[in-house]
Amino acid sequence: MPVLSGQSSPVPGPRRWAIGVIAAIGVALIVLPFVFSMFARAPKGASMIAGFRPYMTTARLDGNQREIRQINSGVHEATTTAASALASGSGHAAGSLAARLPDVAAFGSQWGPIDTSMTNMLTTIQSNLGNYDAVAALPKFTLFPWFFVIPGIIVLIIVLIAVVRPRLWSAARWVLIALGIGLILAPVAFQMFSRAPAGGRMVKAFQTIETTANVQSIQGDFGTIASGQGAIQLELVPSLRSAGLTDAQIAARFPGIVRLDNNWVGILNDLTPMIGAMSDNVGNYQAVAALPPFALFPWFFVLPGLLIGGLAFAAGPRGRRDQPNLVPVRNRPAAEGES
Amino acid sequence: MNYRHAPGFGRTSLVVGAALLATAATTFAAASTSATTAPKRLVGTFLITKGTNVRGAPHGSYFRMVDPGGSTTKGKFFSNPDSRAINKTFTLISPGTAGGLKTGSFQPAPSTAFDAKGDSRAKSIILPTNFTGINFSVATESTDAQTKIKVSAPSITVLKGKLSGDLRAFAANWNNLSFNQGSPKPNGTRPGLTAPVTGTYNAKTHAYVLTWASEIIGGPFNDFTGVWHLTGTFRAK
Numbered sequence: 001m002p003v004l005s006g007q008s009s010p011v012p013g014p015r016r017w018a019i020g021v022i023a024a025i026g027v028a029l030i031v032l033p034f035v036f037s038m039f040a041r042a043p044k045g046a047s048m049i050a051g052f053r054p055y056m057t058t059a060r061l062d063g064n065q066r067e068i069r070q071i072n073s074g075v076h077e078a079t080t081t082a083a084s085a086l087a088s089g090s091g092h093a094a095g096s097l098a099a100r101l102p103d104v105a106a107f108g109s110q111w112g113p114i115d116t117s118m119t120n121m122l123t124t125i126q127s128n129l130g131n132y133d134a135v136a137a138l139p140k141f142t143l144f145p146w147f148f149v150i151p152g153i154i155v156l157i158i159v160l161i162a163v164v165r166p167r168l169w170s171a172a173r174w175v176l177i178a179l180g181i182g183l184i185l186a187p188v189a190f191q192m193f194s195r196a197p198a199g200g201r202m203v204k205a206f207q208t209i210e211t212t213a214n215v216q217s218i219q220g221d222f223g224t225i226a227s228g229q230g231a232i233q234l235e236l237v238p239s240l241r242s243a244g245l246t247d248a249q250i251a252a253r254f255p256g257i258v259r260l261d262n263n264w265v266g267i268l269n270d271l272t273p274m275i276g277a278m279s280d281n282v283g284n285y286q287a288v289a290a291l292p293p294f295a296l297f298p299w300f301f302v303l304p305g306l307l308i309g310g311l312a313f314a315a316g317p318r319g320r321r322d323q324p325n326l327v328p329v330r331n332r333p334a335a336e337g338e339s
Numbered sequence: 340m341n342y343r344h345a346p347g348f349g350r351t352s353l354v355v356g357a358a359l360l361a362t363a364a365t366t367f368a369a370a371s372t373s374a375t376t377a378p379k380r381l382v383g384t385f386l387i388t389k390g391t392n393v394r395g396a397p398h399g400s401y402f403r404m405v406d407p408g409g410s411t412t413k414g415k416f417f418s419n420p421d422s423r424a425i426n427k428t429f430t431l432i433s434p435g436t437a438g439g440l441k442t443g444s445f446q447p448a449p450s451t452a453f454d455a456k457g458d459s460r461a462k463s464i465i466l467p468t469n470f471t472g473i474n475f476s477v478a479t480e481s482t483d484a485q486t487k488i489k490v491s492a493p494s495i496t497v498l499k500g501k502l503s504g505d506l507r508a509f510a511a512n513w514n515n516l517s518f519n520q521g522s523p524k525p526n527g528t529r530p531g532l533t534a535p536v537t538g539t540y541n542a543k544t545h546a547y548v549l550t551w552a553s554e555i556i557g558g559p560f561n562d563f564t565g566v567w568h569l570t571g572t573f574r575a576k
Contacts, residue, residue: 103420216407216562223406223417226471227427230420233472264472265456272514276559 014162014169018315022176023159025304025311029152032300033145036292044287046141051281052132055274061126064274067267068122071225072115074260078232079108082254086236086243104236107228114221121209121218128205134198135294139190147186148300154179155308173312180309187298200294203285210285215278222275226268233261378496378503380442381540381573385495385547387439387465388571390424390431397429400465400569404430407562411532411552417563421469430468437463439571440479440549442493445508448478452512459512475513477520484510484517485557488525495536495549502538502549509553511565516558520565522551530554532564545572 033039054060083097083104098105139147158176162169187193208214237257240250251258260267292300390399401424404417416428423431437446441464448461459467459476467474482489495504507521522536523529531554538549549569555561 219559219561219563220406222559227418227420230471234420268471268473268514269457272516272559276516276557276561279559279561280557 014166014173014315018311019159019162022155022308022311022315025307026152026155026159029148029155029304031152032148037287038145038148038291041287041291042141042144044284045291048281048284048288049132049136049141051277051284053136055277056125056129056132056136058126058129060270061122061129063270064122065119065126067263067270068115068118070256070260070263070267071229072111073256074232075108075111075228077254077256078104078236082236082240082257085245085253086239101231101235101239103227103231107224107231110224111228114224117221118218124205124209128202131198131202131205134191134195135202138192138195138199151179151183151304169315173315176312177309180305180307180312183301183305183308186305187301192298192301196297197295203289203294206285207289210278210282212282215275215282218275218278222271229260229264232257233264237261376498378498381495381497381502381575382443383441383573383575384438385440385442385549385569385573386571387432387434387569389433390429392423392425392431395425397424397426397431400432400434400571401429402432402568403428403566404560405532405552405564405566409532409564411534411564411566419470421471430470432465432468434571435462435465435476438574440464440493440509440569442495442504443576444492445479445481447480448476448484448512452478452484452517453515457514461512470513473514475511477509477511479506479508480510481508483508483519483521483525484512485519486525490521490525497540497542500540500542502536502540502547504536504549506536506551509567518555518558518560518565520553520555520567522553524553524556530556531562540573545574547571547573 033042079097086100087096097108155176158172158179162172187196237250240254241247245253388399390397390401392398404419405411406415406417409415414428418427419430420427422429440446446461446463448459452460454460456473458474461467461476461478464477464479467476478484479493480490481492490508491505493504493506493508495502495506505521505523507519507523507525507527509519509521511518511520519525522533524533529535532552533554534550534552536549536551538547540547547570550567552564552566554564
């Protein structure tokens with residue numbers, strides 16, 4: 001084994017400034033998830049994605065839109081043609097619906113804004129179906145903080161090895177270069193450049209939907225719809241029967257009302273858990289929205305990757321001009337006094 | 340015989356005797372106070388009197404649901420169009436197959452808790468009751484179906500005719516969903532409008548009234564509060 005002389009490291013080691021910057025990037029990668037509270041927020045994001053999954057399908061959302069149209073049709077008939085039929089049957093003016101069946105009339109006047117609100121909400125959700133699918137196709141949110149921490153730890157371990165065992169640097173730098181390339185390629189492999197901005201668009205679109213106030217408003221609307229449907233089924237329809245209409249005549253003349261009543265349980269079965277999912281995910285949504293903009297996420301991998309790879313490449317090994325004492329002792333001419 | 344009366348002896352005896360008597364009386368009083376201040380557990384079944392309309396007002400046992408931001412006394416209350424009550428914000432309830440709520444043991448829902456429509460199939464405590472088109476019912480389970488927290492069996496105690504208790508196992512089932520309706524909640528807290536179990540009990544007639552409120556945490560009725568009013572007679576085990 002050659003014996004090396006000199007005060008500085010006699011083997012090809014990294015440039016100190018470069019290794020210092022690489023170490024700083026490693027620390028930054030480890031610290032980043034803590035700064036952005038990713039360990040707390042990312043699992044909430046995963047919960048939100050999982051919580052929305054049953055409702056984020058074209059079939060389901062089309063069904064919800066159809067159900068809103070069914071309610072609309074039933075309410076419209078209840079307050080127009082059915083009200084007129086009642087009025088003509090009893091000799092009352094059509095405007096007397098409020099006096100005869102106040103709950104039905106009240107539902108009729110409340111339904112318009114509810115219809116607009118729910119239809120707009122469902123349209124917004126539906127138009128973000130692709131964005132949701134893109135986010136759901138990303139690696140599990142709970143893994144995200146580790147995508148930073150693990151490379152950061154690897155970088156620090158390699159830097160430590162390079163400092164303690166400089167002769168291993170030439171191998172270690174290739175590991176760093178490979179790690180840098182890995183970080184650059186990861187967002188490409190996960191299609192983050194397209195999926196992450198899609199997630200950002202979904203988060204922005206849900207900004208006005210996933211709020212406590214909006215969810216409570218929907219819960220209130222749900223109560224209004226439930227009471228209103230009950231009034232149609234339990235007050236209006238019996239009144240139509242009392243006015244002399246048979247069930248067959250009611251079905252023929254007011255198909256919207258009959259369809260609403262027949263499908264009401266199905267509507268409850270569909271809408272109730274969706275409202276539950278919206279309510280349960282308000283906190284999760286807010287945690288996700290507090291993360292850095294989704295569009296930046298791929299760059300959180302690419303930039304450190306470029307820096308680590310580039311710096312590792314630039315760091316050396318230092319050439320002979322930088323290392324005048326790298327000549328093994330046994331190859332040097334014997335100095336005076338040496339034996 | 341001439342007895343010499345020791346000077347002051349009679350007075351001393353009197354004082355000592357009085358002190359002893361006083362001590363004994365205090366001890367007895369304390370013991371009897373302690374006996375009356377110790378709450379007594381009522382283990383058995385709180386038989387439920389069916390909810391009815393009496394002169395247009397709800398009578399017997401019923402349930403109400405307060406909207407978020409409301410008050411348990413002033414509402415706003417959720418209106419159940421399918422309620423038998425004249426005032427639809429009251430949902431009148433009827434005793435189930437066990438006659439009512441058991442303390443000291445659980446009354447779980449069947450293993451298939453719902454039918455295809457989402458109607459609750461639990462019928463031990465109360466009979467399934469229509470709530471906006473779908474039947475709800477209640478059950479007490481050793482593991483709360485909503486929170487998955489293990490809970491103790493319902494417990495009610497009486498002290499000087501006043502009832503208190505722990506009904507954290509009490510849950511309502513509706514539309515394939517379970518909503519804890521206990522007080523305290525399964526984790527022992529009383530969030531929002533959740534109010535302790537209170538009531539009255541007549542030891543002679545066994546007549547009771549039990550009330551409590553439980554805020555719903557999570558799900559479609561998040562932040563709504565169930566207000567429960569059970570009345571009837573207690574039958575000891």
